Amino acid sequence: MITPHAHHFIEDRIGSGFTIHKISGDASFRTYYRVVLPDNATLVFMDAPPDKEDSRPFVDIATFLVRHAVSVPKIFHADVDRGFLLLEDFGDVTxxxxxxxxxxxxxxxxxxxxxxxxxxxxxxxxxxxxxxxxxxxxxxxxxxxxxxxxxxxxxxxxxxxxxxxxxxxxxxxxxxxxxxxxxxxxxxxxxxxxxxxxxxxxxxxxxxxxxxxxxxxxxxxxxxxxxxxxxxxxxxxxxxxxxxxxxxxxxxxxxxxxxxxxxxxxxxxxxxxxxxxxxxxxxxxxxxxxxxxxxxxxxxxxxxxxxxxxxxxxxxxxxxxxxxxxx
Missing domain, CATH: 3.90.1200.10 (Aminoglycoside phosphotransferase (APH), C-terminal lobe)
Structure with a gap:
């Protein structure tokens, strides 16, 4: 599961009462979790360990693409120093x-x-x-x-x-x-x-x-x-x-x-x-x-x-x- 630091990051930004479960990793060192809010809305939490993954390019390019209406996840909250991001949830269906x-x-x-x-x-x-x-x-x-x-x-x-x-x-x-x-x-x-x-x-x-x-x-x-x-x-x-x-x-x-x-x-x-x-x-x-x-x-x-x-x-x-x- 996520670390206490990651849990605090999420709680500080969206409040308590959420549940969280791992979705998957990928070919990188990033790990993804689905955050389910009390009203059943969902977000994705991305954990990108800063010693393994620099999340700044992700944030930078996502911001650019969203600005030009390209369909990438919106970033709601980010702490690039710790590699924590809360993202729009596109679901599980590739x-x-x-x-x-x-x-x-x-x-x-x-x-x-x-x-x-x-x-x-x-x-x-x-x-x-x-x-x-x-x-x-x-x-x-x-x-x-x-x-x-x-x-x-x-x-x-x-x-x-x-x-x-x-x-x-x-x-x-x-x-x-x-x-x-x-x-x-x-x-x-x-x-x-x-x-x-x-x-x-x-x-x-x-x-x-x-x-x-x-x-x-x-x-x-x-x-x-x-x-x-x-x-x-x-x-x-x-x-x-x-x-x-x-x-x-x-x-x-x-x-x-x-x-x-x-x-x-x-x-x-x-x-x-x-x-x-x-x-x-x-x-x-x-x-x-x-x-x-x-x-x-x-x-x-x-x-x-x-x-x-x-x-x-x-x-x-x-x-x-x-x-x-x-x-």
């Missing part, structure tokens, strides 16, 4: 759970695309921490390195030769060159079925504290090549076209079909390989082994995409040789 309960996928994802576009067209604001964090070459390289530093040596027990490391880097650089040519927007970084809530006919966006500015197709790739749920290509293509029409109108992104396909595919490969690296790190460093079950689905997207681009053939060969991907 998109992943809503799909399991039989909600219409086309309806859910059309709504998600609309909310994504609203996030992407927020204005640049130097006061928001996300706008000072570019998705630049250095960050993209650090993300690629998660695969070669954690997953291949740690999970697969494979030692990458110097020559092969150089080959990996050549292809990584090629992908980075492509994605950095895209228009820049606000990027959530984890816009997928576990971070989208379905609450009272409304999409709720959570886990946005790592937002940066970066390639326009990044969050769409997160949504449609989701590590946690697989969609067939016709469904993905249909949603891509819905997003693309909105992006033309609200973001001024008007690529020809070939350019869009290349932008999206290269971005998705980067995103999926990063995710596999993160799953390896979560297992090895944090003891969170369950994410490894999502690797085959994630790599399935990569395996589907690479044959369409001859220049990525060396990457396909390396992933097969090091047993990251099936032939």
């Amino acid at each position: 998109f992943l759970e809503a799909l399991r309960q039989g909600e219409n996928a086309k309806m859910l994802y059309t709504r998600a695309v609309a909310d994504l576009l609203k996030l992407q067209k927020t204005p640049r604001d130097g006061r928001c921490i996300a706008h000072g964090r570019p998705y630049d070459r250095a960050l993209l390289n650090r993300e690629f390195a998660l695969l070669t530093d954690w997953y291949i040596p740690g999970i697969l027990k494979q030692t990458i030769s110097d020559a092969d490391q150089k080959t990996f880097q050549v292809v990584f650089d090629l992908i980075i060159d492509q994605v950095l040519q895209q228009p820049v927007v606000l990027v959530h970084r984890d816009f997928h079925s576990r971070n989208l809530m379905w609450s009272k006919d409304r999409v709720g966006i959570i886990d946005f504290q790592d937002a940066v500015t970066g390639p326009v197709t990044y969050d769409l790739a997160s949504l449609l090549r989701d590590c946690y749920v697989a969609w067939d290509r016709p469904f993905r293509d249909e949603l891509s076209q819905i997003w693309l029409q909105g992006a033309k109108e609200s973001l001024g992104y008007r690529p020809d079909p070939e350019t869009f396909a290349r932008d999206f595919d290269f971005m998705a490969v980067q995103r999926n390989l990063k995710a596999v690296g993160i799953f390896g790190r979560l297992s090895l460093r944090d003891g969170k082994h369950g994410y490894l079950q999502d690797v085959p689905r994630t790599m399935g997207y990569v395996r589907e995409t690479l044959p369409r681009y001859p220049e990525l053939a060396p990457l396909a060969d390396m992933l097969v040789n090091y047993r990251v991907m099936e032939p």
